[in-house]
Amino acid sequence: MSAAKLDARQEILERIHHAAGGAGDRAAEYAAIPREYRREGGMAPEARLELFAARLYEYGASVYRCTAAQIADAVAQALTQRRRTAIVVSHGVPASWLPDGFEFVEDNDLSYAALDQSNGVLTGCEAAVAFTGTIILRHGPGQPRRAVTLVPDYHLCVVRAQQIVETLPEAIRRVEEFRAAPLTTISGPSATSDIEMTRVKGVHGPRTLDVVLVL
Amino acid sequence: MSVKVGQAAEAPSFAKASRGALGNTQLRHNVRNATDVIRARRAHAVAETLDWPQLRDSARAIKDHVLRHLGAYLEQFEAACTAAGGKVHWARDADEANQTVIDIIRSHGASEVIKVKTMTSDETALNPALEAAGISPIETDLADLIIQLGGDKPSHIVVPALHRNKAEIRRLFMEKMQLQDLGERAEDLAAAARRYLRERFLRASVGLSGANFAIAESGSLCVVESEGNGRMCVTLPKVLISLVGIEKIVPTFGDLEVFLQLLARSATGERMNPYNSVWTGVTPGDGPQEFHVVLLDNGRTGVLADPESRATLACIRCGACLNICPVYRQTGGHAYGSIYAGPIGAILTPQLQAMKHSQSLPYASTLCGACYDVCPVKIDIPEILIHLRSKVVKGHGAPLAERLAMKAVARAFSNGGRLESAQKLVRIAQKPFVEDGVIGRLPGMLANWTRFRDLPEVPAESFRQWWAARRRKEIP
Ligand code: SF4
Numbered sequence: 001m002s003a004a005k006l007d008a009r010q011e012i013l014e015r016i017h018h019a020a021g022g023a024g025d026r027a028a029e030y031a032a033i034p035r036e037y038r039r040e041g042g043m044a045p046e047a048r049l050e051l052f053a054a055r056l057y058e059y060g061a062s063v064y065r066c067t068a069a070q071i072a073d074a075v076a077q078a079l080t081q082r083r084r085t086a087i088v089v090s091h092g093v094p095a096s097w098l099p100d101g102f103e104f105v106e107d108n109d110l111s112y113a114a115l116d117q118s119n120g121v122l123t124g125c126e127a128a129v130a131f132t133g134t135i136i137l138r139h140g141p142g143q144p145r146r147a148v149t150l151v152p153d154y155h156l157c158v159v160r161a162q163q164i165v166e167t168l169p170e171a172i173r174r175v176e177e178f179r180a181a182p183l184t185t186i187s188g189p190s191a192t193s194d195i196e197m198t199r200v201k202g203v204h205g206p207r208t209l210d211v212v213l214v215l
Numbered sequence: 216m217s218v219k220v221g222q223a224a225e226a227p228s229f230a231k232a233s234r235g236a237l238g239n240t241q242l243r244h245n246v247r248n249a250t251d252v253i254r255a256r257r258a259h260a261v262a263e264t265l266d267w268p269q270l271r272d273s274a275r276a277i278k279d280h281v282l283r284h285l286g287a288y289l290e291q292f293e294a295a296c297t298a299a300g301g302k303v304h305w306a307r308d309a310d311e312a313n314q315t316v317i318d319i320i321r322s323h324g325a326s327e328v329i330k331v332k333t334m335t336s337d338e339t340a341l342n343p344a345l346e347a348a349g350i351s352p353i354e355t356d357l358a359d360l361i362i363q364l365g366g367d368k369p370s371h372i373v374v375p376a377l378h379r380n381k382a383e384i385r386r387l388f389m390e391k392m393q394l395q396d397l398g399e400r401a402e403d404l405a406a407a408a409r410r411y412l413r414e415r416f417l418r419a420s421v422g423l424s425g426a427n428f429a430i431a432e433s434g435s436l437c438v439v440e441s442e443g444n445g446r447m448c449v450t451l452p453k454v455l456i457s458l459v460g461i462e463k464i465v466p467t468f469g470d471l472e473v474f475l476q477l478l479a480r481s482a483t484g485e486r487m488n489p490y491n492s493v494w495t496g497v498t499p500g501d502g503p504q505e506f507h508v509v510l511l512d513n514g515r516t517g518v519l520a521d522p523e524s525r526a527t528l529a530c531i532r533c534g535a536c537l538n539i540c541p542v543y544r545q546t547g548g549h550a551y552g553s554i555y556a557g558p559i560g561a562i563l564t565p566q567l568q569a570m571k572h573s574q575s576l577p578y579a580s581t582l583c584g585a586c587y588d589v590c591p592v593k594i595d596i597p598e599i600l601i602h603l604r605s606k607v608v609k610g611h612g613a614p615l616a617e618r619l620a621m622k623a624v625a626r627a628f629s630n631g632g633r634l635e636s637a638q639k640l641v642r643i644a645q646k647p648f649v650e651d652g653v654i655g656r657l658p659g660m661l662a663n664w665t666r667f668r669d670l671p672e673v674p675a676e677s678f679r680q681w682w683a684a685r686r687r688k689e690i691p
Contacts, residue, residue, distance in 0.1 A: 008304075008305040008306060008307050008311060009305040011307055012289075012305050012307060012461065012510070012512045012516065013286050013289070013290070015512065015516035015519075015520075016285050016286040016289070016461075016516055016519065017286055018520065019516050019517075019519040019520035020282060020283055020284075020285055020286070020519050020520075020525075021283070024283065024284075026284045026287060029280055029283070029284075030280060030466055033273060033276045033277055033280060034269075034272055034273060034276055035269075035273050035473075036266070036269040036272065036273070037266040037269040037270045037273055037473065037476075038265070038266045038269075039472075055486075109500075112417045112451060113417065116413070116417060129487075131486065132486040132487035133486070133487070134487050139498065139501050139502075140498055140501060141499075141500070145500070145501045145502075146446070146450040146492075146501055146502050147450055147451060147501075147502070150443065150446050150447065150450060150451075151417075151451075168472050168475060168476055168487075169472040172468070172469055172471060172472040173469070176468055176469060179430075179433050179435065179468040179493070179495070180299065180433055180435070180495045181495075181498065182492070182493065182494040182495070182498055182501060182502060183491075183492075183493040183494075184446065184490065184491070184492055184493075185475075185487070185490065185491040186489065186490060187485070187486070187487035187488065187489050187490075188489050189489065190441070190442055190443040190489055190490070191441050191442065191489050192357045192405055192441055192442045193253075193374065193441065193483050194356070194357040194358040194361070194374055194376060194442075195357070195381055195384060195401040195404055195405070196245075196248065196249060196252075196380060196381055196401065197248075197249045197252040197253050197374065197377070198252075198401050199485075200401045200402050200404075200405045201402075202402075202405065202406070202409070203357060203405050203408065203409055203441075203442035203443060203444065204355070204409060204412065204413075204416070204442050204443035204444045204446075204447055205442070205443025205446060205489070205490060206443075
């Protein structure tokens with residue numbers, strides 16, 4: 001680090017010190033911050049699942065419900081419906097999810113060009129929020145690389161019922177232990193409201209998102 | 216120290232700048248249309264969030280707490296980010312920040328950089344600095360791309376190209392992307408942007424972002440977006456540089472549960488925006504393997520030093536105060552002569568510039584109080600405006616009319632202690648300008664606005680009720 005940069009740091013911290021002081025017990029003050037907002041939902045599991053599915057429909061995602069034993073069948077159904085044949089499989093996806101009759105490519109550090117040319121990607125997730133229809137992906141070792149969930153134009157995500165919580169605060173607590181890993185939250189497919197404030201689906205992220213919902 | 220806020224220093228005063236906008240019917244139409252849509256959606260999203268007031272209270276309390284302990288939190292952020300493999304730089308002002316960014320890009324021999332919407336880089340006027348250094352910045356946010364291709368300026372902090380309609384964008388894309396043909400639907404325009412940028416994303420070696428939140432405990436950054444261009448920029452390049460204002464700190468990862476619930480609903484009226492990215496330093500085998508954070512002051516410590524306007528730094532840039540503001544809706548964003556438009560711009564820009572330039576901005580408001588009501592972090596913008604106006608008057612004297620208004624304001628303060636409501640205040644402040652129930656000339660920079668239309672006097676009911684009624688009359 002150069003001397004000039006050290007100076008910038010010192011100078012800014014000094015300015016802050018003069019401006020704001022910073023006296024008082026920081027930890028105690030933080031603990032005393034009021035948090036009267038809803039930190040837990042009150043829905044029954046079935047209602048929560050229905051709400052999550054309804055939000056996904058609103059986002060234009062198709063939802064395929066199945067039992068744990070039927071995941072491969074549901075995956076086949078989704079891929080057939082969307083006419084996708086060559087699919088990238090992210091880290092963390094068990095072989096039992098993969099149906100016969102499709103071309104699955106494991107992500108061994110695939111190039112961006114290869115991802116771009118693929119038909120889509122299959123991943124799991126870490127948690128989901130019913131109220132906002134949000135899926136939370138965790139990345140890092142043994143998990144889908146961020147690029148793999150981003151560059152392909154189609155994302156098929158497997159979500160298990162027990163991963164779904166009602167509110168964002170509950171989901172944040174679920175993924176908190178992984179906060180040092182990259183995390184991505186996905187609420188519907190890529191979209192923009194930049195043109196006359198109309199929500200238009202599909203800009204740079206995957207333009208189509210489907211979900212296999214494991215009951 | 217010279218504090219830059221985009222091109223504000225060279226920009227004309229609000230009065231001069233708004234003259235053009237008020238004469239431009241198409242622009243006013245575009246702005247009104249867009250803000251009408253966004254307001255209706257926001258109102259719906261907020262109404263169904265039953266704990267909205269509690270979320271706002273917590274958000275504000277967290278921000279106030281951070282501002283009281285900003286130094287310690289920044290040091291905590293720096294330590295955690297560094298431990299995770301990031302490099303933290305500090306920049307006193309815009310030029311220092313720009314130079315730091317340029318040095319990093321040069322050290323990799325890169326000639327272009329992909330950018331996700333960052334207001335902070337607009338504030339430091341990074342793009343012209345990059346171009347002068349022979350580096351091409353590629354804006355990837357759809358709206359910013361529209362602005363960049365059109366050689367235009369942003370007019371809204373969330374929807375920067377909101378002053379452009381579909382037909383205008385289509386013409387621009389056909390010309391600049393050299394397309395023989397292009398459909399007319401918004402979907403077609405978005406698809407054109409996708410094709411145009413895809414190859415640029417995949418080949419980029421350096422990415423540049425801002426951050427909506429910087430998490431002190433973990434040294435993580437969070438970028439909130441819709442299109443996926445943000446994910447592209449923070450994921451695909453080998454090198455990532457994030458330019459972050461020092462006020463963007465939140466103490467813990469858990470605090471995101473408050474701000475992520477407020478931001479999307481306030482900004483676009485969605486329950487949640489399509490994408491949020493959170494990352495910490497460098498992750499082996501995933502994303503950029505070199506990561507720099509530039510922490511920017513550029514006048515923020517000056518704002519921090521004034522307890523009466525410090526809350527300005529709590530802003531999460533949702534844009535709700537712009538969409539609700541009757542003055543913004545009349546003039547559009549360009550009149551503010553700063554990348555920060557609307558009510559937040561009217562308080563932020565003059566403070567960042569230590570009241571040296573853009574002194575007209577605190578007058579670009581009617582003090583109706585709507586901005587305070589919608590602000591997710593409860594910034595009392597009218598109160599700060601009054602405070603800044605008094606600073607302008609103290610520093611330089613003011614035209615007689617304005618001084619009279621200020622006296623009335625001062626009386627209101629001294630009699631009632633803290634002012635009870637902004638509505639009350641506007642009725643007092645406008646007194647010297649009212650004749651026969653019509654506001655002939657408003658003080659300061661609203662003067663130009665009233666030159667175009669005589670405003671009826673603000674009645675005893677709230678300004679907003681009056682405004683809504685007036686609008687209904689105007690547009691059947
Ligand atoms: S001042 Fe409040 S309403 Fe305005 S942009 Fe900032 S956070 Fe949003």
